[in-house]
Amino acid sequence: MPKVRSHRGAMKRFKTTKKGQIKRNRACTGHLKEKKSSKKKRAFRKSTLLNKKDVRRIKKLMA
Numbered sequence: 001m002p003k004v005r006s007h008r009g010a011m012k013r014f015k016t017t018k019k020g021q022i023k024r025n026r027a028c029t030g031h032l033k034e035k036k037s038s039k040k041k042r043a044f045r046k047s048t049l050l051n052k053k054d055v056r057r058i059k060k061l062m063a
Contacts, residue, residue, distance in 0.1 A: 007061035
């Protein structure tokens, strides 16, 4: 049996907190920033926790 490899793309995009929750960066930050308000752009800088429905799938990729 070959070794199970972790998904390298998922490892770069997600981080695990001490409690085991998964952090992600927010979307909509790549381009078209002129039309977005400064308040919205500041909020995009902060990371957020992954939705509960996606956690099991992402943890499987990161294992």
